[in-house]
Amino acid sequence: MLLNRRKFLGGCAYLGATLTLPSAHAQGWFGGNRVVKVDQAGNTAAAEALIATREPILSFDTLYNLQLAISQYEPFVAAGGWEEIPQQAFRLALGANSPAVVAVKRRLISSGDMPLVEYADDSFDADTDRGVRAFQARHGLVVNGQIDEATWYAMNVSAAQRMQQLYLNYTRVQNMAAKLNARYVVVNIPAATIEAVNEGAVEQRHTAVVGRADRATPIMASNIHQVNFNPYWHVPKSLIRQDLTKYMMENSNYLAEQNIFIYDxxxxxxxQTINWSNISDREVNYMYRQEPGAANSMGHCKINFYNPYDCYLHDTPGKELFGENARFHSSGCVRVNNVNQMVNWLLRDNGDWDQNKVDSTFEALTRLDVEVKARVPxxxxxxxxxxxxxxxxxxRDDVYKFDEQGKVSFQA
Known part of the structure; x- marks a missing residue:
């Protein structure tokens, strides 16, 4: 059965040990005539500990770890993999009783997110809550312990498809690992995350927002050379036709509200002198510039690296997007959560920069361009x-369909 989100909505780890933590801040729920104490915050912490290691997503170590995972998945897939989860499992959470919980438990046990039990009953108990959260953390989902739509869908990806992902990504990492320096930044597009790596260890990890499928973030290797503090934003010509004209026809005060000015x-x-329903090429070629400030699309900074795509890292006033499962909203550039920490990491070889100076420059709205001495890859x-x-x-999901195409190398 081929599964997709539309079908689902229309109708409604590893193979090894799992972590267990002692309860600290227990919450109660009633199961039959008994009260069961469950540390949901502790279960979330245990799930996050599974992935919050200092090992980079992209490194020589990743190759070894992927090879080991493949060796574990191969015999399991050959034996038939795991079973599908019925739609009746949708929205199940701690305290529920349902025959569908049995299938959820069997699925979690199969992928090592729950310990093996002699009998899987129909109660969504503490172990199930812990297992669901571990599964969610491994798949980059919001860790809430509920079989929500994204979790249900991820659980129903077959073991054979997951194995194919392991094969493809082993080759991808193999192609890139030899090109890595001691210090580098990795933007992993499917995970919408950024890692700042030094000497084989992740020193910072950031949630990101990357390009949506029709405006994809380009895959490339470059060097970071400059940080623009409190920058102007020059609206790209492509966005003037695709977005700005639409916004102006909906709200004639949009540019003024966004502090964007037009210059010839x-x-x-x-x-008001421009016909936004039929904008001319000459008018598209005007400079559309947003002033620095709280509403600026670049936020407090822009991080530049050499490339022909007008792609860069930047801050954003729209922090709410960092809390989503699928963070594919940009027009190709990469928004960085806690970007002030990354700026400090990039400028640490400049000598006169520390976290306090970065933060105070942000807050003062000081317009400043700083060259990155280290030229970090x-x-x-x-x-x-x-x-x-x-x-x-x-x-992670195959958002740009490169897994589907079997792509293992990308043009630099």
Whole structure:
């Protein structure tokens, strides 16, 4: 059966040890006539500990870990893999009783997210809650312990498909690992995350927002050379036709509200003189510039690296997107959560920069361009499966369909 999100909505790890933590902040729920104490916060912490190691997604160590994961998955897949989860499992959570819980438990046991039990009953108990959270963490989902739509869908990806991801990504990492320096930044597009790596260890990890499928973030290798503090944002010509005209037809005050001004050379243009329903090529070629400030699309900074795509890392005023499962919203550039910490990491070889100086420059809205002395390498990559040393295998959706195409190398 081929599964997809539309069908689902219309109708409604690793193979090894799992972590257990003692309860600290227990919450109660009633199961039959008994009260069971469950540490949901502790279960979330245990799930996050599975993936919060210092090993990079992209490194020589990743190759070894992927090889080990493949050796574990191969005999399991040959034996038939895991079973599908019925739609009746949708929205099940701690305290529920349902025959579908049995299938959920069997699925979690199969992928090592729950310990093996002699009998899987129909109660969504503490072990099930812990297992669901571990599964969610490994798949980059919001860790809430509920069989929500994204979790149900991820559980129903077959073991054979997961194995194919391991094969593809082993080759991808193998192709890139030899090109890595001691210090580098990795943007992993399917995970929408960024790692700042030094001497084989992740020193910072950031949640990101990357390009949506129709405006994909390009895959490339480059060097970070500059940080623009409190920058102007020059609206790309492609966005003027695709987005700005639509916004102006919906709200004639949009540019003023967003603090965006139009210039023809040094002459300021009145937006009301432009026919936004039929904008001319000359008008598209005007400069559309957003002033620095709280609403600026770049937020407090822009991080530049050499490339022909006008792609860069940047801050954002829209922090709410960092809390989503699928963070594919940008027009190709990469938004960085806690970007002030990354800026400090990039400028640490500049001598006169520390976290306090970065933060105060942000807050003062000081307009400043700083060259990055270290010229830190950056790799935007496409890795949908990886593993760490403690045996946790992580998977992500094939958002750009490169797995589907069997792509293992990308033009630099």
């Amino acid at each position: 050379g040094s002459t300021k243009i009145d937006p 950056i790799h935007t990559t496409y890795i949908t499966a990886w593993a760490n040393r403690q045996g946790t295998v992580s998977f």
